[in-house]
Amino acid sequence: MRGIVKRFPGVLACDAVDFDIRRGEVHALLGENGAGKSTLMKILYGLYSHEEGTILLNGEPVSIRTPTDAIELGIGMIHQHFMLVDTLTVTENVALGLPSSRGPLLDLDRVAARIRELSETYRLDVNPDALVWTLAVGERQRVEIIKALYRGAALLILDEPTAVLTPQEVDDLFHILRRMTQDGHSLIFISHKLHEVLNISDRITVLREGKLMGTVPAQGMSRADLARMMVGRDVLLERNRSPVAQGSARLVLENVSALGVTGHESLRGVSLQIHAGEILGVAGVSGNGQRELAEVIAGLRAVTSGWVEMDGLDVTGQAAGERTQTGFAYIPEERMHDGVVREFSVSENLILQDHTRPPYSKGIFLDFAHIAQHSQELVRNFRVKTPGIETPTKSLSGGNIQKLILARELARLPKVLVAAQPTRGVDIGAMEYIHQRLLDQRETGTATLLISEDLDEVLALSDRIAVMYEGRVMDIVKREETSAEELGLLMAGVYPER
Numbered sequence: 110m111r112g113i114v115k116r117f118p119g120v121l122a123c124d125a126v127d128f129d130i131r132r133g134e135v136h137a138l139l140g141e142n143g144a145g146k147s148t149l150m151k152i153l154y155g156l157y158s159h160e161e162g163t164i165l166l167n168g169e170p171v172s173i174r175t176p177t178d179a180i181e182l183g184i185g186m187i188h189q190h191f192m193l194v195d196t197l198t199v200t201e202n203v204a205l206g207l208p209s210s211r212g213p214l215l216d217l218d219r220v221a222a223r224i225r226e227l228s229e230t231y232r233l234d235v236n237p238d239a240l241v242w243t244l245a246v247g248e249r250q251r252v253e254i255i256k257a258l259y260r261g262a263a264l265l266i267l268d269e270p271t272a273v274l275t276p277q278e279v280d281d282l283f284h285i286l287r288r289m290t291q292d293g294h295s296l297i298f299i300s301h302k303l304h305e306v307l308n309i310s311d312r313i314t315v316l317r318e319g320k321l322m323g324t325v326p327a328q329g330m331s332r333a334d335l336a337r338m339m340v341g342r343d344v345l346l347e348r349n350r351s352p353v354a355q356g357s358a359r360l361v362l363e364n365v366s367a368l369g370v371t372g373h374e375s376l377r378g379v380s381l382q383i384h385a386g387e388i389l390g391v392a393g394v395s396g397n398g399q400r401e402l403a404e405v406i407a408g409l410r411a412v413t414s415g416w417v418e419m420d421g422l423d424v425t426g427q428a429a430g431e432r433t434q435t436g437f438a439y440i441p442e443e444r445m446h447d448g449v450v451r452e453f454s455v456s457e458n459l460i461l462q463d464h465t466r467p468p469y470s471k472g473i474f475l476d477f478a479h480i481a482q483h484s485q486e487l488v489r490n491f492r493v494k495t496p497g498i499e500t501p502t503k504s505l506s507g508g509n510i511q512k513l514i515l516a517r518e519l520a521r522l523p524k525v526l527v528a529a530q531p532t533r534g535v536d537i538g539a540m541e542y543i544h545q546r547l548l549d550q551r552e553t554g555t556a557t558l559l560i561s562e563d564l565d566e567v568l569a570l571s572d573r574i575a576v577m578y579e580g581r582v583m584d585i586v587k588r589e590e591t592s593a594e595e596l597g598l599l600m601a602g603v604y605p606e607r
């Protein structure tokens with residue numbers, strides 16, 4: 110790609126960017142939220158047009174106007190947000206949109222056989238007959254990979270493929286990717302996790318505000334080097350957690366059980382307390398009840414036994430909205446789904462749930478001047494990159510939508526906060542800021558439940574750490590008295606010898 114220029118209203122998303130990828134290479138694309146990574150890749154995949162610049166394939170200029178053009182040239186893309194149809198099988202999803210699927214003679218058995226073959230070659234472990242809605246996130250992603258391979262992709266673009274995966278699933282994915290490069294596939298890999306980028310890539314290209322900062326070999330680079338290239342300053346990779354005197358118990362769960370999405374008991378007699386000024390981290394392999402725990406506290410999932418107390422008040426029977434009034438804030442894991450209304454403007458999303466109350470409304474009217482001022486302030490403080498507060502939320506980059514939700518929830522100055530995967534998908538500068546906000550909030554007396562798959566994050570922020578396994582709390586340990594090794598054992602359901 111040479112001299113690629115792309116503008117959106119109010120934004121120069123790609124400012125004469127040069128990018129190249131070699132056969133059999135993993136090339137990582139790095140940059141802050143809104144730097145233009147997805148945009149550059151959507152241009153390569155024919156989803157966006159570009160105003161200037163050329164794309165060359167094997168030295169020949171090519172014209173890529175639609176994804177069909179891209180696919181014909183052997184380019185595939187796995188999006189930041191999956192694009193599968195839940196109610197169809199894997200085979201049907203793969204067949205969807207193939208030229209033959211428009212004819213009367215679509216042979217699904219042949220498609221299924223080829224899926225098995227690809228699954229075998231790259232050890233993707235995908236069952237062609239499974240219905241997509243029954244699959245875990247990691248499996249869905251492998252279906253997307255199969256879909257691209259089926260269409261003959263020699264160059265595969267992976268836009269933040271690891272953001273939604275557990276550490277174990279990331280390892281599996283990396284094995285698959287290595288097998289693909291050995292076969293001569295070229296891979297473009299986007300991630301905000303610098304250790305992953307250093308682990309998997311051959312070369313790294315850094316973008317900042319639509320501009321190319323440089324392309325470097327991964328060999329010999331450190332996380333700090335990359336962070337500096339991305340952000341343009343030194344980024345603190347360590348957190349400074351000062352001691353805070355802890356107050357009374359603000360969140361109490363007593364013997365709470367609940368059913369999970371599948372109808373099985375997913376929380377089994379969980380008891381815990383979080384005090385004012387305390388962060389309780391929850392570690393554990395995802396799917397061990399963390400999600401249900403968060404939902405029970407938020408009032409989005411009914412308990413089958415036990416009770417929940419906030420600030421001394423029994424809230425077990427309260428609806429989610431009432432809990433918000435009590436001083437509760439929730440950063441949900443599935444933020445794109447549960448956290449924003451995509452069609453609403455940035456400022457509308459910033460006052461969701463609070464819009465009927467002062468200071469945002471006067472009587473039955475909204476106070477637009479106040480809303481605008483409040484929105485401007487949040488956008489500035491949380492560095493949400495947007496042309497303005499009236500911009501539709503759906504045109505923001507993935508990480509900036511995440512920041513918007515965090516801004517709204519933290520601005521409530523909650524007494525009790527549940528933060529699920531709070532830094533998923535945000536860049537390293539924003540991660541630094543969010544961590545600092547969570548620690549500041551702690552100093553003002555918020556009781557925080559932090560659920561994260563990132564063990565480094567849990568260790569950096571928590572006062573105590575609860576480890577969940579099969580719906581139970583295995584143990585709650587003090588941060589100072591534990592280690593990654595001990596937590597690892599507990600996460601696997603094993604009590605370490607002490």
Ligand SMILES: Nc1ncnc2c1ncn2[C@@H]1O[C@H](COP(=O)(O)OP(=O)(O)OP(=O)(O)O)[C@@H](O)[C@H]1O
Pocket residue numbers: 117118120122140141142143144145146147148149494495504505506507508509534536
């Ligand atoms: N469809 C669109 N309409 C308007 N503006 C857009 C659109 N897509 C992207 N932008 C803007 O272009 C810029 C680059 O966005 P892009 O999605 O490429 O960022 P990114 O580097 O992928 O960020 P992230 O790490 O958050 O995913 C952002 O300022 C974004 O708001």
Ligand SMILES: [Mg+2]
Pocket residue numbers: 146147148189268506507508
């Ligand atoms: Mg993106």
